[in-house]
Amino acid sequence: MKYLFLLGTALAVSTPVMAQDVIEIADLRRPDNDRTDITVTATREPTPITQVGQSVSVVTRAEIERMQATTATDVLARIPGVSTVQSGGFGQPASVFVRGAENAQSLVLLDGVRINDPGDVGGGFDFGALPIGQFDRVEVVRGSSGVLWGSRAIGSVINFITARPTEQWTARGQAEYGWRDRKQASVSAAGLVGPVGLTLGGNWLKGDGFSAFNERRGATEKDGFESKSANARASIEFAPGLSADAGGFYTKASYDYDDTGADAPNLGHKRDTLGYANLRYEGLDGRLNARVGYGINDTNRSSYTAAYGPYGLYESNGRTERFEGQVSFAPVEQASILVGGETEKQKFDDNYGAKDSTSTDSLFGNLTLRPFHALTLNGGVRYDDNADYGDRTTFSANGAWVIGEGVDAPVVRASYGEGFKAPSLYQIHTNIGYNALRPETSKGWDAGIEMPFAQGTGRFTVTYFDRKTRNLIDYVTIDPVNFTGAYFNVDRARSQGAELGMQVTGWQGFDVNLAFTYLDAKDRDSGTRLARRPRTNLYASIDKAWNMGLRLGADVSVGGGRYDDIANMQYVSGNAVVGLRGAFAVTDNVEVYGRIENLFDEHYELVRTYGTPGRSAYAGIRVKM
Template sequence: MKYMFLIGSALAVSAPAMAQDASDGIVVTATRQPTPITQIGQSVTVVTRAEIERTQATTATDVLARIPGVSTVQSGGFGQPSSVFIRGAENAQSLVLIDGVRINDPGDVGGGFDFGALTIGQFDRVEVVRGSSGVLWGSRAIGGVINFITARPTEQWTARAQAEYGWRDRKQVSASAAGLVGPVGLTLGGNWLKGDGFSAFDEDRGATEKDGFESKSANARADVELAQGLSVDAGGFYTKANYDYDNTGADALNVGLKRDTLGYANLRYSGLDDRLSARVGYGINDTKRISDDAVFGPYQTKGRTERFEGQVLFAPVEMASVQLGAETEKQKFSDNYGSNDDTSIDSYYGNLTLRPLAGLTLNGGLRYDDHEDFGHKTTFAANGAWVIGSGDEAPILRASYGEGFKAPSLYQLYTNAGFRALDAETSKSWDAGVEQPFAGGTGRFTLTYFDRKTKNLIDYDLTQFNYYNVGRARAQGLELGMQVANWQGFDVNLAATYLDATNELTGAQLARRPKTNLYASLDKAWEVGLKLGADLRVGGGRYDDAANSQYVGGNVVVGLRGAFAVTQNVEIYGRIENLFDEHYEVVRTYGTPGRSAYAGVRVKM
């Protein structure tokens, strides 16, 4: 029965009438301006609120794991360290944003972002740009950019809320609302999640102690038009998670805390019949991490990033536009073992967009970074998109080239053994692909080849207890995306990736990157309000260490879900995850959830 179900799922998602690499037409992350996706030369995936609700996702990694070219690993359950690899890039080599503001943690080992405690309930949309975006977004955008976006107010107030209960006493409640109060547009949201969890150390290896968790988060945003074409907006995001964890290959009574506070403000101007737009902005991200080991005591880090930035976009003629920007960033890091350090970087960038022919868009840009500790670096990027023909089913050719630059983090430079003479990581990458819409534009098929070379990749030496530069690494592969949205009541998603990520000096595979990854789902909606769906995840095997001495096998996981609209505004839903109770690991000795069930109710107004 298990294999009949898997074969049936594979046949269903391979049907050529069901495809698309999702988008609702306009994206902001790839160009830092609202742009039709047909004019973007990079690989972009957009996940809408409707898709989040359809798949009943609860965490950020639930959403990201369904995207071509993206793989995720987590050392246990909710709250445990979680990394996202875009096209094989290190977790710290991808930039993470909330409403366009950087949330990468300056106290993280590589200056990356730990996705382990980020829930998805408050977000209205997720945009993922795959491939180097260093010219427009700067340091840490070697692998790509992930932007979590909250809802924007409309003239009529909208609100939604949901409550869910399931396996091992896991409870979740979330709510959000957006609308106008006089001239002020407001967005408010909150999420609470708590559960007994499962042991971070694999229960199949003998673990018995559950590692529970509790997460609270809130977001707010306000914007107002001061005069015609002149507006101001400000907002913030707060999340705090407490969790238990194991890190010794056995049960342990360790506890951890993660707290992120994000704030931002922007002054915006638009004029000359929308041919001129400008923005001046400020952002601050403050983090706190505590890992309290039951034997050795707590280790605490604090990080803070402050940024001032400005950009101007001017289109003197319809076929050309120029974007100019400047940024300054200050980072601070400290821990309870004496580290207390800071650094800064000033940046300037420019991008030229040309539309010389109908359907053809070309972009080229330069960026100059002046780092306090690592001097100056100039990077270049270019990309193009060509819509061949007209109509809903016109194919689109895309190609891009990008260079990246990432300085070592303050953690890598100063913790444990004092200052280390590390070199900055640099990269050169390119990709090329085709997108073929069909079924009247409701479906799209995408196929993309990518290749990235990185120099001075930073790793940790377990014998010297120190960080060092590896030398050269290369990641190349293929991404296949296929998705359809509401085609005769069907929604289908297929995301398949082949990745070859290696250390070019040793020939070893980079740790925790599976060579193959597949996600497929099929959903059907009926007019009576019933929805049924299933998904299939096939994770390839991977090495858990840089020396390729510890191999972790692949896995096949199946899920079922259903929902029913009781009224126009109320829906009940439920799902079974890991239907066949697959026992597997993605990080050696760390556990993954067994068969589990959840049920909930969703209300919209």
């Protein structure tokens, strides 16, 4: 019965056509169905999707609510080319692998400001404690974006975007309750106070959780969690074309965790504080745009491992400060140029005496040509000068060609990009007395076609990608008796594969999403598969809405087997997880909803020995004004 259900769901979502690249921006279409979908992350400026040669996925607020997502990983796991793993429940370490790239090889942004943690082992971002309730939109650019975004943007750029105010005040609130006493509440509002535009939001999430060490292996304790976060943004126009904005984001999470292959009374805490400010100018009838900005990201991480007694506390602090400026100018309709410069300073310290800092100065430029209306070509170059690892020049090129006219015209895309990632401060300090590391570098390309259908309500996309990475950094044990080691450039990797996707939005009351990825990610020296990357990954969902206000939906996630270690000695089997959901609009402004996750109580692991949720149910209410 279980597998008949899975097969039926897959057939149902495959019926309209085969698949799509999940460019989920239907909410931005004009009433006349003209293709005016916009992305910001791909080019650092608002750009129609049809003029972007890279693979871009956008998830809107409407889609977040429809899937009843509560965390960032809930959203990202539904995108082609993306796989996620978490060492237990909410608050536990979570990694996102985009096209096989390491978690630390993805640049993570909040409203365009970097939130990667300089105190993280690889300088990456831990997605484990990031709720999604405060965000209005998520954009993911797959493939290298190193020319425009710099170090760490080897695998992707992921941008979480909050709402922007309009002349009419809007507000929404949400509360839900469910399995193991999990409670969540979120609120947000946006509008004008005189000449000032304001956006405010907050989120609270708390629950008993489940054991990080797999309960089906004998664990009995629950690893609970609590998260509190808030965001704010203000903008004002001083004069025609001259404006400023500033904002911030704060989150604090605490959680219990296990890390010894058994129940353990360990405690963890995370605190992230982000602030930014921008001064903007627009002139010459929109042909000239300039911006100067400042951003700061301050993080604190602490963990207490009970087995080590008074020596079990580890605390680290990281800070990134960044000044940047950019100017774009379109002398003619067929051409535009973007140039910019950045300077970034990072600091890191911990309670064991580690203390280090570094800086990077960068210049970049991008030329856009439109030789005729349907063709857009982009080419860019970047120069980075790192205080510890010298300079590096990277290049990129991409193009998009719309074949024909109208909303059903196919789009052919292709891109080439190079990436550069300097070693993290944690890795640098750990290596004192051993060896000098070299930066990780990459070269990759992709090509694909997008086939719209059903008057623009549906899109099918197939994309092939290939990326080679050199000088991958990994930890190597030097003294197994005293458990000491260092980081070395040990690997060359290659990730290649294909992404298929389909999305249908509002077609006769149906919303359909299908995302399938085939990934061949290997160490080029040993021939082994990269750890924790499944060879195949499938997500499929279907929702049906009726005029009475009722909406019902189902989804299935099928993850292939993976190895938990680079030596390919520890294999983790694949899984198939089914969910059901429903919502009913009581009034135009009030909606009640509920869902069942892991309907068939699938027993599985994503990280060896770490638990995943069993069958669970949640119910909630949303209010909009």
